[in-house]
Amino acid sequence: MAVARTGTTRDIARAAVRAELAEVAFELFRREGFENVTISELAEAAGVSRSTFLRYFGTKEDAVLFALDAQGEKVADALRERPAGEDDWTALRRALDVAIEQYRHDPVEALAVTRLVRDTPALCARQSQKHRGWRHALGRALADRVSAGGTPAVDALGPTVRAAAALDCLDIALDYWTTSDGKSDLEALLDRAFAAFTPGA
CATH class of the missing domain: 1.10.10.60 (Homeodomain-like)
Known part of the structure; x- marks a missing residue:
């Protein structure tokens, strides 16, 4: 990729x-x-x-999975650049546009790679390990946004939990996208996954 x-x-x-x-x-x-x-x-x-x-x-x-190495930091950078007044959940969703860009750019290759990863336990385990690194990077980025807004972040536990939930939304959206053979709209699936955490959804 x-x-x-x-x-x-x-x-x-x-x-x-x-x-x-x-x-x-x-x-x-x-x-x-x-x-x-x-x-x-x-x-x-x-x-x-x-x-x-x-x-x-x-x-x-x-x-x-080498393409994932730098992607977590790119998403974190995109998260830091979101408007200061934007809530964390919306900022996370928009920052993940960076992660799904590759699926829009070359859906055929992206689908083949995703299938290989999903069908190979060793690759699934390695991808999960990489996503744990993303989780902390995104948690720090969220905490940085709070600090930049003038309110010091007490710790990154809450932001890290929100980052983990956002990454779970991404993984589930990708599962649905892969099951559809790439025919579903991945962006719409990710929107629906995020909406499921919205109160009253």
Whole structure:
């Protein structure tokens, strides 16, 4: 899955190599099955040594999910940029537009990746681990919004709970979207998931 390439020339070059290796890995996983492919086979298919592959990806799971590495911070940045007067729940919903942009940009590839993750226990576990990191990043971003508004944040427990609920909404919306073979409107599904937490919904 494509990722934005920003930073120094070295960073851009590294991101380009990672994206190319990830594409090779994904095609092999899709054809042979995630559990049936070794790192050595991934390296051979990509035309690099095993050690070179491992410099870019420490695990097979990371080769599939590397696009998520920076995405949590991008959502957190988007959250901090939301209007100060906006309530946390609305701000979280709008910030998650960053996370679903890739599904609008290339729904066919996004659906294939999502299916692979959902059907592979090791990938599901790794994705959950990454989302735990998102949860704390979004919780801190919400706490920062409170501080910026002039009221010091006592702690990040409440914001982190709201961030966790928002990420659950995203996961459930993606489950429904995947079940529909990508035919449902993911943005509308996410709106409905968020609305389910609204009092009286």
